[in-house]
Amino acid sequence: MQFSYLVTFTHPDAAARISDDDCQRVLRELEATPSLSRVRLYTPSAAKDYYTDDGPSPILAFQLDFERLADLEAVISADGHLQTLAALDLASLRTSSVEQQVMLRRPFPVLDATPQVPTGALPCQFLVHYPGRAENFDAWLDYYLSHHPQIMKFFPGVREIEIFTGVDWIDAMPWTRVHYMQRNKLMFDSDAAVTNAMNSTVRHDMRADFEKFPPFEGSNIHHPMWADTRYPVKRA
Incomplete structure (x- = not known):
């Protein structure tokens, strides 16, 4: 079981990008996070989906994975490590709004997990979130986890599937929960590869299953983003 800290920066200018210097400063702070098992830094990409167009991707997002919820909560506490990151004056992110959420990470199998990323490039991740509410959340989640990832794995070229579900958490970060x-x-x-998958026959199968979801409101939001994955250096 793993817990993930998910943070998203949305800039008022959809064409804005984080500067290289600010990106490196963020990465240094994230990689130094205690008890971290993995960090992912996301920056905007572009892809075309047959069914949706949710506009430009956020200027930045990151995902920090931990084995224990207590370790995650420690780094976002009042005296936690990530307060240093929140206090950084990052000029290219200065006017961004920031959202945060802690969730349980659920990996699901794929048919071929072997990456074939072009040399010098980053893989691309399709990020989806459901901001609304289900009439019966237990029934909704049971249906989703029992049906949707079992279709996702047939997307051509999909290398990884992660589904995140809610947990209660405490923090002292200055960002919007x-x-x-x-x-x-x-x-x-x-x-x-994202565009190819989102215009394949599997995408139509996904849409047909979406129409069978137990009642909910709020729809879903899709954003393609480049994914830079780092692992903490193990020290002797």
């Missing part, structure tokens, strides 16, 4: 009922992330080798 959100309580999205569910998220999922699909990893592909490139933005072109």
